[in-house]
Amino acid sequence: MLEAIYLAGHGGQGTLSTGQLLALAAVKEGKCVSYVPHYGVEKRGGVSNCGVTVSDRQVSSPFVTEPTVLVAMNSLSLERYENAVVPGGLIITNSSLVEAKVSRTDVKAVPIRANDEAEALGDPLVANNIILGAVLELTGVVSIKTVEESLKEVLPPRHHHKIPVNLKALERGAQLAREYINPTGE
Amino acid sequence: MSKILMKGNEAIGEGAVRAGCRYFFGYPITPQSELTHFLAKRLPEVGGLYMQAESEVASINMVYGASCAGARVMTSSSGPGISLMQEGLSYLAGAELPSVVVNLMRGGPGLGNIAPSQADYFQATKGGGHGDYHLIVLAPNSVQELLDMTQTAFDLADKYRNPVMIMADGVMGQMMEPVELADQLEIKQVAKPWATTGTDYHEGRNLINSCYVIPEQMEDLNNRLEKKYADITRNEQQCEGYLLEDAEIVLVAFGMASRICRAVVEKARAGGIPAGLIRPITLWPFPMEFVSKVADKAKIFLAVELNMGQMMEDVKLAASGRAPVYHYGRLGGMIPDVREVLREVEKLYRGGVGQ
Amino acid sequence: MKKGSRPASLKDVPFHYCPGCTHGIAHRLVTEVIDELDIRGKTIGIAPVGCSVFTMDYFDFDMIQGSHGRGPAVATGLKRALPDRVVFTYQGDGDLAAIGTGEFVHAAVRGEKITCIFINNAVYGMTGGQMAPTTLVGQMTKTTPFGRDKDINGFPIKVCEMLAPLEGSAYLARVAVHNPKSIIKAKKAIRRAFEVQMQGLGFSLIEILSTCPTNWGLSPVKAVQWLEENMVPYFPLGEYKTPAGVI
Numbered sequence: 001m002l003e004a005i006y007l008a009g010h011g012g013q014g015t016l017s018t019g020q021l022l023a024l025a026a027v028k029e030g031k032c033v034s035y036v037p038h039y040g041v042e043k044r045g046g047v048s049n050c051g052v053t054v055s056d057r058q059v060s061s062p063f064v065t066e067p068t069v070l071v072a073m074n075s076l077s078l079e080r081y082e083n084a085v086v087p088g089g090l091i092i093t094n095s096s097l098v099e100a101k102v103s104r105t106d107v108k109a110v111p112i113r114a115n116d117e118a119e120a121l122g123d124p125l126v127a128n129n130i131i132l133g134a135v136l137e138l139t140g141v142v143s144i145k146t147v148e149e150s151l152k153e154v155l156p157p158r159h160h161h162k163i164p165v166n167l168k169a170l171e172r173g174a175q176l177a178r179e180y181i182n183p184t185g186e
Numbered sequence: 187m188s189k190i191l192m193k194g195n196e197a198i199g200e201g202a203v204r205a206g207c208r209y210f211f212g213y214p215i216t217p218q219s220e221l222t223h224f225l226a227k228r229l230p231e232v233g234g235l236y237m238q239a240e241s242e243v244a245s246i247n248m249v250y251g252a253s254c255a256g257a258r259v260m261t262s263s264s265g266p267g268i269s270l271m272q273e274g275l276s277y278l279a280g281a282e283l284p285s286v287v288v289n290l291m292r293g294g295p296g297l298g299n300i301a302p303s304q305a306d307y308f309q310a311t312k313g314g315g316h317g318d319y320h321l322i323v324l325a326p327n328s329v330q331e332l333l334d335m336t337q338t339a340f341d342l343a344d345k346y347r348n349p350v351m352i353m354a355d356g357v358m359g360q361m362m363e364p365v366e367l368a369d370q371l372e373i374k375q376v377a378k379p380w381a382t383t384g385t386d387y388h389e390g391r392n393l394i395n396s397c398y399v400i401p402e403q404m405e406d407l408n409n410r411l412e413k414k415y416a417d418i419t420r421n422e423q424q425c426e427g428y429l430l431e432d433a434e435i436v437l438v439a440f441g442m443a444s445r446i447c448r449a450v451v452e453k454a455r456a457g458g459i460p461a462g463l464i465r466p467i468t469l470w471p472f473p474m475e476f477v478s479k480v481a482d483k484a485k486i487f488l489a490v491e492l493n494m495g496q497m498m499e500d501v502k503l504a505a506s507g508r509a510p511v512y513h514y515g516r517l518g519g520m521i522p523d524v525r526e527v528l529r530e531v532e533k534l535y536r537g538g539v540g541q
Numbered sequence: 542m543k544k545g546s547r548p549a550s551l552k553d554v555p556f557h558y559c560p561g562c563t564h565g566i567a568h569r570l571v572t573e574v575i576d577e578l579d580i581r582g583k584t585i586g587i588a589p590v591g592c593s594v595f596t597m598d599y600f601d602f603d604m605i606q607g608s609h610g611r612g613p614a615v616a617t618g619l620k621r622a623l624p625d626r627v628v629f630t631y632q633g634d635g636d637l638a639a640i641g642t643g644e645f646v647h648a649a650v651r652g653e654k655i656t657c658i659f660i661n662n663a664v665y666g667m668t669g670g671q672m673a674p675t676t677l678v679g680q681m682t683k684t685t686p687f688g689r690d691k692d693i694n695g696f697p698i699k700v701c702e703m704l705a706p707l708e709g710s711a712y713l714a715r716v717a718v719h720n721p722k723s724i725i726k727a728k729k730a731i732r733r734a735f736e737v738q739m740q741g742l743g744f745s746l747i748e749i750l751s752t753c754p755t756n757w758g759l760s761p762v763k764a765v766q767w768l769e770e771n772m773v774p775y776f777p778l779g780e781y782k783t784p785a786g787v788i
Contacts (some may be wrong), residue, residue: 020191020362027191027364035191035362060449062361065523209622235621239614240647247611247644251618254585254605259618277608382603382619384626386582393597395606397590 001031001056003141004064008049008081009073009094014128017154019050022132024150025142026054034062049077054141069139071131072098073114092134092177094127110134110180117172123162126169133173138181144170189366195220195359197329198288198352199228201336202260206373207286208234209259211248213241215267216300217356218290222262242267246274246287253283254394256381258340262288264356265298265306268314275349276315280396280407284343286336287321288352290359291492293519301519302355304441307496310351311470318408320415322350322422323469325440329363335467344376346418353469355442355492357521418471425473426465427480429455433462435535436484436509438477438501440466443490443522450490450527457528459535469497477504486534487511490527492520548572550581552601561754561761564593564660566718567727571631571658572600574732580739584627585619587612589636592666596631610641613648616655627738629656635665638674638698645700645746652709652743656734659700662751663772670756674698677775682756701748701781711743713781717750717773719765730780742784750776 005022009015016037023035037050051064069090072078074097085091087106096115112134118127136144147170151163179185192200198221202210210225226236239245245261252259263271268289278285291306293299308314310323322342326335332354339350382392398404426444429451430436439447444465454461464480466473477500481487487509489498495513502511514530516522547553550572558564575581581602588597590609597604607615612630620628630637637645637659645657664682665671671684675697679688689697704710712734716727727749734745750772754764 023362024191027189030189033191033364036357037360059363059445060452061446061524062363063446063521063523065525209618211618237617237621240643240650243611244614244617244644244647247607247614248618248621250607250611251587251605251615251620252622253618254615255619255622257622259622273608274611281606382585382605383623384583384585385602391601392603393606394604395597397594397597397606 001054003054003069003139004067005052005054005069005071005135005141006049006064006067006081006084007052007071007073008047008077010046010076011048013048013073014125015048015071015073016050018128018132019052021147021150021154022052022054022135022142024154025146026052028146028150029142031055031142032057032059034059036062036064047076069135071135073128073131074098075100078102090138092131092138094131096127108138110138110177112173112176114173117176118169121165121168121172123165126166129166129169130173130176133170134177136170137174137177144174188369189364191362192329192333192365193220193359194329194332194354194361196224197333197365198262198336198359199224200367201333202286202340203228203232203234204371204373205258205337205340206375207258207260207340208232209252209257210234210236210261211239211245211252211259212261212263213239213245213267215264217292217359218262218264218288220359221288221290242270243274246271246278249285249287250274250278250281250283253278253285254382256378256383258344258375260286260288262290264290264292265294265303268306268309272309272315275321276317276319277396278349279315279319279321279411280317281394282347283349283394284340284347285349286339286343286352287349288354291353291355299519300356302357302442302492302521303519304355304443304492305494305496305517306353307469307491307493310353311472311500319411320348320418320470322346322348322418323353324350325353325467325469326358327441327444327465329358329361330365332358333365333367341374342422344374346414348414348418353441358442422468423471423473423475424467425476426467427476428463428465430462430464430480432460434460434485435488435531436462436464436480436486437488437490437531438464438466438497439490440469440497443492446522446524446527447490449524450531453524453528454531457532459531461531461535466497472500472504474500474504477501478506481505481508484509488531488534489513490522491515492522493517548576550575550601552599554598556599557595558592559755561752561764562592563662563718563749563751566724567658567660567749567751568596568599570718570724570728570731571629574728574735575602577732578735578739580627580735583625584629585623587615587619587628587630589630589632591633591636593631593633593660594667610636610639611644612636612641613644613653613655613657617648617651617653620653620655624654627735629658629735631658632660633666634659634661634663634673634675638700646704649704649707649710649744649746652711654738654741654743655745656738657746658731659746659748660751661700661748661776662753663697664753664756666753666756675776677771697775699776701746704746705781709744710746710782711784712737712745715748715750715776715778715781717768717778719750719752719768723778726778737784748776750778
């Protein structure tokens with residue numbers, strides 16, 4: 001198993017904290033993991049990107065230059081990194097902000113209206129975890145349960161009341177991904 | 187043993203604390219600031235002192251003073267700041283004072299930028315300061331190693347009474363990976379009867395000095411240092427080999443570049459090219475013996491560095507003309523991509539030995 | 542201690558200093574004070590770069606030789622690691638007030654509990670008589686052959702005056718060692734500086750106006766006269782700060 005996940009967005013979208021949350025969950029599941037912020041496919045001012053590599057064995061290069069999964073939280077991120085994704089890879093777009101469709105046909109493209117869904121859950125800040133839920137559903141890289149445990153560690157106790165809504169976001173993301181891939185529910 | 191996710195900068199700081207380092211003197215510079223933020227909180231927890239100095243020049247001399255007291259002490263910086271410390275490093279080496287200096291390298295020369303680089307290899311391994319001296323230079327390539335080697339650095343510094351430099355880059359400081367933290371802290375504190383702690387606290391009168399006006403006396407010191415450096419060279423070379431058994435093209439890379447090259451080697455092998463990797467862990471002493479042995483069998487060496495070709499010179503010395511040594515580097519804070527290094531490997535292999 | 546006998550803290554070796562140089566007197570005063578305070582076994586001195594680098598051979602207690610101007614930084618590291626010891630630097634005017642400007646100022650800013658013995662003889666001695674930061678305007682040196690020109694070199698630095706406003710400095714005094722009366726006052730000030738350090742009150746510095754007959758090109762007697770007539774008016778003697786406040 002090797003997943004090289006590139007989370008790309010702009011400051012405030014929670015890409016870095018999502019990456020760290022995923023990395024922590026991977027550690028908890030005893031996997032090898034490297035998290036590298038900012039660097040990787042490209043680096044420019046204003047962007048907030050990180051790469052998370054999760055593997056059964058020692059991670060060679062921690063730089064995610066050929067992602068198996070791209071999370072594009074905004075239009076620019078899709079534009080910039082779409083072509084970097086490996087053939088057969090996965091691109092999840094935050095379709096609340098990304099209007100363009102994924103043009104490549106050799107990857108799996110899954111749009112998730114993360115901001116709208118987060119609003120619907122009553123907390124716009126959980127958009128990133130809606131996306132993370134989709135990543136978990138489609139890759140199986142770690143379980144939602146481990147992410148939940150990790151949330152308890154990452155969030156300071158005064159924010160623990162936010163855990164339920166974050167958990168809902170993860171589950172909602174997973175559900176949306178399931179429905180998109182298999183719309184008839186078969 | 188528990189495995190936790192840790193940031194490189196924190197690993198260095200925690201490694202220092204676990205090595206019994208209780209004094210840190212430093213001056214802010216990106217990209218090592220997070221290390222200082224960590225230690226500013228962590229050291230007081232263990233009764234230590236974090237002090238922000240007025241300059242890197244002052245920092246390294248505060249390190250000198252605390253080392254004279256027999257304390258385990260550390261500073262850290264990046265390119266421009268490390269340059270300012272060179273005089274102090276020469277004095278530390280001349281006065282034989284154990285100390286640990288972390289260089290999270292950044293793009294240069296000049297102010298350069300804060301992106302990762304390996305361009306301070308010459309400075310660290312070939313002098314940097316004035317006079318005949320050597321630092322022991324360690325090049326970790328993972329967060330676990332940042333933790334472990336920081337502890338090793340203090341032991342080596344005390345063992346040889348010599349400054350030790352840990353060379354990494356800014357991205358390693360930012361990187362997060364799982365680390366195993368030993369539950370039990372084992373601090374190898376050694377007796378330092380030479381420390382200037384006051385004559386009430388030790389036998390005789392201690393003098394810490396690197397000034398010898400009489401050339402014969404200076405030469406005595408130089409000879410003693412030379413012997414020490416020979417001992418270190420004999421005992422402390424550290425290196426890691428990967429898939430070298432049948433390798434015809436051998437990549438040589440340290441630190442972050444070695445992680446990239448490991449992936450390159452795997453991909454090259456998947457494509458039918460018998461590639462291998464040598465990863466020097468000690469940059470000084472450079473693992474001459476290891477590289478030299480590999481040079482008996484390898485057909486091509488490719489040094490991959492985030493500089494113009496600095497370590498490559500040591501690879502050439504070790505290969506002694508038995509195999510050609512090429513270089514591939516990215517500069518200015520750019521990181522080579524696995525694919526571009528792979529292309530270079532393919533080009534060299536197909537154009538050279540693979541025929 | 543018997544009058545005229547050598548302080549125990551001062552080694553019984555001949556000084557290398559030139560005839561008429563007052564480093565010897567300053568050495569003697571510092572070591573007498575250390576003996577009288579009975580702190581020899583817990584005192585560590587830091588030698589500068591310059592003529593007085595050899596204090597490491599003269600002072601009979603633990604000594605450190607540091608790099609040019611960085612004594613107060615070395616002292617900081619040492620004292621922070623050994624807070625119950627007595628730590629002092631012995632520095633010339635080039636060492637302290639030119640290349641070491643950053644270090645002594647910030648040691649004072651931090652209120653380091655160290656003492657700086659600052660020898661001001663208005664010239665670089667060991668390197669052969671070049672202009673010091675304390676060289677007087679008009680004073681001829683090897684690098685100001687026509688006299689210090691204020692338009693090129695500016696004005697002499699007044700260290701005590703400069704440090705007095707800093708909250709971290711606790712005791713600052715300028716003394717001279719060119720006649721018996723001054724020497725008695727100088728010793729008192731040095732003692733006070735060490736006491737201030739031992740009481741943990743903050744940074745102390747004693748500026749000692751000294752002679753350098755060789756590089757001034759004067760006889761020892763004339764040098765004493767020159768100091769009295771030229772240096773004392775520009776660098777007024779006295780306490781500039783005591784723990785009670787700025788004077």
